[in-house]
Amino acid sequence: MGFLKKLVISYSIVILIFMLILMGIAYKYIGSVSQQTAQINQSQLLQKISSQVEYYLDEMYKMGSQVASDTRVINVFNDLQEDEDQANYFEHNIMDSIDMGSILTSYNAPDYLIWRISVFNQYGDYMSDGIDIQNQTSGPVDKQLVEFFMAELQSMEETDESGTGKKFLLNFQNASDDSGDDEYTYPTMSMLLPITNYYADETYGVVEIQQNMENFQEFIALDQLEDTATVYLFDQEMNQILPRDNDYNSLDKNQFYITNETVKTYGWNLALAVTRASMTQPYHGIWGYIILVSFIIVISLILAIYVITKRITTPLTDLSKSVRHITLDNVPSELVQDESMDEVRELNTAFTAMLERLTKSLAYEKRAYLLALQSQMDPHFLYNILSIISGMGLEAGNSDIADICGKISALMRYNASFSNSNVTLGDEIEHAKNYLELMKIRYEDYFCYTIHVNEDLKQMQMPRQVLQPILENCFEHGFKSVPPVWQIEISADLEDGRWYVRISDNGVGFGDMELEELDKKVEEYSKNLPENYHELKIGGLGLINTILRLKLLLGEGVEYQVRKNTPRGTIIVLREGESSDDKDTDS
């Protein structure tokens, strides 16, 4: 799979997962908010309906109280207690009938908010006003029922069981004409109040405030509810009043969210059942919108990622192709042409710089190889000459000449050997000893040296010609301006478990400025070794050369120290570095 495809698919998956998580959170949040909002709305709706029910019942009670406390009504029904004839008094007494009808009408007029107002007693005396189901004076007076009402109301007067201070009974029945035709049958709700003489504590009759249930439902706006919501109304004993065609007990409670409220004054209970599905219905449109927008965003992002990724990966792919086609014979000066992006330009620059360094390194390697070959050619002549001189010295009986020639020859062979760039400390000490012996021959008693080497360190690997440049410095610079006897002391040993090689002389020594200069140069040449390579030839900056070559071999595994000797001269210490020690310890 290509780089481009991998990136696009990876980013797309990340974006999709992110969007899914985001939508999941949004779904939970909106679901929670919608449910809370719906619950608040339902609670408010139910409180409103409860207030309307209370107001409606209050109005009924108020009307009933007014009629029941009207002295004309009380007086008529008081008188009627004397008349135990079961015939309706009002049917045969026109003026009293009209009087009573006018009282009832006048209470209800002009708005006629009450469907029907009736007054009656246990002796069949009956009068009503309002919607005409039956004749005004031939009401449905059931003697036993009226006696039951009156007994109940009388009992309520004594015990005041309602606890509200309001004495009434509620009765639900269908009011209809004699035919029983459904078209003219009206479900009604009646509030019954006693017609009482408070002083005599007697109930003379009953006032019935009757309302059509349809009117009641319209008033509390049940017919305006959504199809998904149903309000159930119960009386104090939890008998269902509304709706009449939908039993609350048969409701599947899992499918509905139910809110309850109590009509305080009358103790009625309301339950609002709303289908759970409908609670989130208003948010379906929002969800559709969110999903559509999310889909558009995801598609747009994927397209954008594709375009951007393609733009980024094309130069990288080109770079990769270019690098793949590089050979030692064909190193291009520039890998890619497109440098529109900083990162690609940096990469291109880095690769190009690396290639340049690689090219230069190859050139140095070639030159060094040629020099090595050249240096292997010339010494053969010198060795032969030295061998002749040695032979001539032996023939002349001077073994010192042969000894000198041998040392020079060994010295030259050591210097010219390219078979192995690394040697042991023992080799290096031996080489230093040859050199110092030659110098001793030259300066005789003006010079002396001592070498002390721990035998355990003689097999330690180190670069070739570490000591000779330092020793040469002693003769070239250190001893020039000081009187003999010149001394050089070489020691190699262990200290605190770390090796060290110390070369001390009694020459002129380094000044403070020179020591600082030396440190700076080591640091400077360490940073940019290839460019200063030509200055580090042997005999040039010999000490620096030695330090740098040690660093090249051992890295931070070597430390150097150049300090003044006492009373004069220089002490140079090459020591195994602490980091090296740590590494060894770690390993």
Added chain:
Amino acid sequence: MFNRWKLILVLMLCGILFSSCENSDSQTESHSEEETRISQDEMPVYALITKEESNLYMQKMEEGFKKGCEEIGVTPVCYGPSDYSAQAQIGIIEKLIESHVNVIAIAANDADVLQESLKRAMDQGIVVISLDSAVNKDSRMLHIQPADPEKVGRVLIQAATSMIGNTGTVGIITTTGYATNQNLWIKWLKQEVEDYPEKYKDIVLLPEVYGNDEEEATITQTLYLLSEYPELDIIITPSAVSMVAVGNTLREQNSDVLFTGLGLPSEIADFIEIDQSCLWFYLWNPIDLGYLAAYSAHALDNGDIVGEPGDRFTAGTMGYRVVSGSNDGGTEVFLGDPVKFDESNISMWKTVY
């Protein structure tokens, strides 16, 4: 485009028709060509003919009729003659027949004179009903009876005698000799006295006199009774116009004579609250009467009922009503018992009608 012109035409017609309800000066003369096309309008037109255009009682009846028509969804048109003339009502009927209205509801100034015109209307498929004051049974399909005439007649004499302590002289000022409803009420009033001679043994019932439902004539008759019968204790007058005229005359004469009858609370309130020359009186709600007439006519127009005894229908907010047989052999629907207006309720009722 056609619908737009049709809408404009209907609006123009409705404007003309409603203005005729507001201002009935143009009643018989001003039926224009547009009005003759009212029955072609998609919305049925129900016409009400009152006894007389300036009669407040009749105007309240119009109010109820219009309310009922609006609820039903038909166009109401209301006309009334400038006097209590049956002939003027015939002219209006003829014009309405030409206009092909759907319903004619009439408060008749004469029970029989209108028969020919009303029968012709019924022959042409127009529903004809009477209200308040009936036409004879052959001239109508149904009568809307404001109250049981027997109850009205009997309660009037019972109330009058009750006011004067069952002893004294009672005078009657009625409208005309051919006013259907008044005649019926007075018939039952007299029947009450005949039925209970012992109860009315101390009551002298004077012969009725006629005020023709006109203010001047009623005043004249009142003054006649006052002068002719100084022992007069109370006057019964079963007419809204007469009630006001009698009350004003008694006030002007500083008479102690009481009066009662059938009147409008808004017109009689002062005589109860201030003069106390009327202790109470009776009337049904004329608004409800007009409202019931509209629904009754609608039930006939729709074919829900045919006007036979036992027919049932629902009259809007007034609920269930039953057609019953009437004393003249026809059929009728009752509005209900009259309401008694006295000092306990007059202040409320005078604001209603």
